[in-house]
Amino acid sequence: MMDTTKETKTSLLRTVVLVIGAHIVLILTDGLTLCFGVYLNDLADELDAGLGVLGAASSLLTTVLHLFSPIGTLIVLKIGYRRTIMLGTLLTSCGLILSSRVQSVWQLFISHSLITGIGVSMVYANTVAFIGISCREHVSIANGVITAGTGLIAFPFLINVLRSMYGWRGSLLLLGACVLHATLISVVIFKDPKTTKTTIYLEDEKFIEVRADDEDDEKKEIIEEEKGTKELLKEYLKLPLKYPLFGFLLIVSNVLFISFAGAIYHLVSHAVDIGISEQNAALLMTIFGIGNLVSRLFNGVPIKLNLITSNKLFSVTLLTASVCTILIPFCTRYVYLAAIVLLFGWSIGSVPLIYLISREIVGVRNFPKSMGVLLFSTAPAGVVGGFFTGWIYDVSGSYDTAFFAMASLFFVAFLFQVLPRFYYLKYKIDRDIHTAAGCPKSVTESVI
Template sequence: MTEGEKRSVAPDGGWGWVIIAGCFLTTICTRAITRCISIFFVEFHTHFSSDYSSTAWIPSLVDCTTMLCAPLGSYLANHLSCRVAVMVGGLLSSVGLVLSSFASSLEFLYLSLGILTGLGFALSYTPAISMVGIYFSERKALAYGIAMSGSGIGTVVLAPVVQILIDSYSWRGAVLILGGLVSHLCVCGALMRPLSSNKQSVTPVLADSELTGSADSKTLCEMALSKNKAGENRDKKGCIIIPSLVEYSFLLIPDFLLLSVSFLFLAFGCNVPFVYIVPYSLSIGFSHQLATLLMSVLGVMGIVGNITFGWISDRKFLRRYRVVSYLVAVGLEGLSCLFVPLFRSFPLLLPFVICYGYFDGAYVALLPVVISDTVGPTHLSSALGVVYFLHAIPYLISPPIGGWLLDNTGSYTAVFLLCGSSLICSASVLAVVTVAQCCNRRSFISSISGD
């Protein structure tokens, strides 16, 4: 192994802990603030005298833009650096929030808060997450659990703080202060030091036979990388190098494609409770403080789920079953949503918040781990960009669809039933993927034994 290759090995520590801290703060300034936008839901609805469906476009646009532009964040990280991507994202999102404090209409908020701020979050979020996967291998799930817990911790801290800011300075002052907080993404970006100072270009060399089929689909990316390291420009049959497949050859892996279908259902359902839990609580007679407390509990349990599931999944006897752990988390999260319409008091709604928050934190921590186990750490940044891109449309349409159901039925029952059904469908698709992987693995081992 050369000196350059030695420096490229994940250290599972060292500066990696600083990377975790940077990613932790990044998730606070992006995902936690996105969740806290639901606290502004009633304020926007009242101030602009709009219906629920129109108001719901604001949080959905933030999430949609964040996910839709995720490949752009991956592109900047791969071709410039994670440091540049996160810092540019911090600047854009901060400007978007500051401009939102001067909004005169919902349409203004659609552009400033939904598009500009969401774009900044996209440039910061994906590169920061991918850096953790570069610095950690053996303790990857735990590292992601700690880093992604920033979303839960940020929700716990920011939910009551945002309500206090709204009461003290109105929603405009609260949004302006959040703009100053988000500017700290520039500091987070400064911490994203590359693992190796020597950039190694990776260009796959794929023959037609390799593109059309292989006994083990997961070896596709490995073949491309090994041929690049060998310095080949053509394969034995004279096939020309295909540079365009450098970053996205993982799209040829069937397991990843099936996972993507599961992620679509997941994205359609997972965001709805964060948008509607506060309005639902207020509709059944809760005070603003009590509704905000539920958001805080949701955040606390997300932290517990992030760290405990990350630690458990890193145990040697469970490391190969990370997908199963992820499946269980998503399935139980969806099941809990089906019972929300029956909970119309604080003692009943609190267990739902605890359960949903815990399993939401679990799947958030395991999602990048499952993707990394499927495509490999080399393609993690690009794969995350594609996965978050797939989240965009469901994130865009699910809250407005929930608002439309609410406007037409006058009840939150259909909203939470739709959410729970989507999450259960995601877990079902993932179960099929898991069974298929086991069957393929057994057949592959059998073919080797037969040879």
Template sequence: MPKEEEAAARISKDQDRGWAWVVLVATVIVQGLTLGFPSCTGVFFKDLQRDFQASNSQTSWFPSIMTAVLHAGGPLCSILVERFGCRTTVMLGGLLSGVGMVASAFSKSISHLYITAGFITGLGSCFSFQAGVTVLGYYFIRRRALANALASTGVSIGLTLWPLFSQYMLDEMGWRNTFLIFGGVLLNCCVCGAVMRPVVPVQLPAPSSKPYPEQPPEGAYLCASCIQTLQKYLAFDVFCKNKGYQIYTIGVSWMVMGFVLPLIYLVPYAIFNGVPERKAALLISIIGFINIFMRPMAGLLSGLNVFTGRRIYLFSLAVLLNGLSNLICAISADYTVLVFYCLVYSVSMSVIGALLFQVLMDVVEMDRFSSALGLFTILESVTILIGPPLAGLLVDITGHYSYVFYASTFFMVTSAVFMGLSFCTMKAKNKLKETHKLLSPEVPSRGKYMEVPTEQGPNRNDPPAVIYITILSPVGIPHHCRLPVSYRANSEWVYKL
């Protein structure tokens, strides 16, 4: 059998069945190890502050750098996937994540954590997560939506287990030994990557023995290559031309400044107000546990026909409710109130997580989705990076964690109002433009009119002839009405204004 036919047969055998489900399980584990991991950082907040004599603002840089790099590394991960394939990229990410956490255990200052746990572990998590999601697109065709919905439960499982595991290990072994063990746990991404055998063989560019004639100058060549790479992985042209993508990107970038704050500061806030450490860590696990069930349900709900073209409004409503729920936490730190807050917060968080990339697919053409996603995550990572340190500075100045949740409410609510009103206005303008096109397919020059006389019959009893005069308003909008101005014989003059 020729190699092409053998490859085609293997692809057909693997897709949507058999080994595809093994890859799906591996992707669920990868998402739990990567996207779910930053949720446990709040457990170590007080210990890191004490050992390094660091302020809230200084300590919060460590999780914010990790989360920001996890999002910002998307374009670099795409290049690695294109060059080496998903399997190698996932394994490389697992290796980087493990090395970063092992190195963090030997940190001498809080700034060392920024590089090891923040940058190295964050970048490794990005490689493993994005490449793991990408490989599902090769293994699932007919059941791709189901596969992505099931894979997203890995994040919720991670949110549930990481805080509990972290608190237990911290109590038993201290944060340095816990970070060492975390390094070994994150190396399991390499095992998950190993089972993601390539469905489509990776095409490595073959070196050409022929010299290129008339090579341009090296500087010009590098400049052209950079521009081409930016166009491929960062959709600046789409951002400038697509109003919906522009509104959504700005709105989400502003939103995440407040969205990540509760996951980082909820545990320190509870401990500060007298809640035992293990019960405080349980709050994050409650959020993750509810997400396991609510996120797939939210995805199925948003797929109903009634929400077609309206998902952005459902998303904006979820952002609004998420922001307002933070007021519950800010008003009272009683443990019962905090548990109720986690229930409300997790429901709205599930809808946001389920719709975040689905809405992006609605506003951007699919042939440009990959590059649009690259720019989207880059801009999003900038605000993720600065949000927690600013909140930490607010705590250092005021001495109260409740202001963090007020700040989160401000960012979430203003973002929801901005996106909802902007899309409503844009939709109304588009409808108005379509109406104008239907009513006046050919617009004559402004200030002129046309006369179209009907033929007058010889008989005086014939129906009246009508002369249509089209006059444009000063803004170019035609109006439709019948205004008889004079009667001569059986002729009627009608202005069509």
């Protein structure tokens, strides 16, 4: 009994260390690069370039991150998590250091958009996937903690301090060196699955509501077969067909990111447009960040306590985002607008629940592949959302119509999240009835 208690405490301690370490790795890579916009004015003065081109170089990093994610998960199967994430942190560091030496805009597209973008993509998707595989008992909390995004609060202040002391080139150089700490952390916390022989078990009862490949056994052993790259790519493409709920989740994710980008990218401009000072308008982003951070840190708690499922909580946050977005045009007083933006930040903080729901649908074995497919499919969403809102504003001359359109898209995402699951649960009940009545199991499974 004592040995079991001691083993449980040791396992919990390892989980805590792993989650904290993974959180720091993501802060030093994904969180840091998201704050690159602080340098835009410095780059515009130094490189004699427009903010539009520089903004494109900055946002293109996110597109590269999403597009390269499936390749990053394939690399894991070849060299393991530890080496892949280490390589990603090194590329991120090199990209930042090279960006500190650029002399023209096209060099920034190579150093920041391409090199740093590829580096972050190898870190982000694989870190989330590794946590999803390793922290099975506390996955809802761990998933929220590692993607909390505290770097968005801490790094802008640090960057401004370093800029005032060493200039923008010196600060980028120092930040590139700081990312090397993520490399050292990766060596310690990410165990290479190729050198650690462990057997992973799935507890099917935890996924019975959404898993489409249930078996009668309570547990089944997962054995990863050696497959070629072509076969693995085929498995990636077949995931939405093999798991229809995952296919609908891809639609939800894309609509969510389009509507989120369309709303948040133009929030400050809308505030200035209705007469709010630029300083207070910019403060809205900080308020949004606070709501987002609180959501990511604590959304996993009620799921862990079985107070609500991840699917239901995600559905609630989608509906909340729709309501908040439609209320923004009606908030003419700053205090009301700030309150709505805080709640909007909380609702958008539910994005990591997509990864948790994906894991529940496809299972632990296919979770890394689902991460690659999810990120790859949502690559154009941010650009489309920002453009769509701007286009509506140009046509109508008002942000009100644009925010109403974004609210409608949030509601569409809510419907695609909720309605297919009603159909699936109804089908599951019908399948169970037929199976109990003597219908061969193979027949009912073939329908799925």
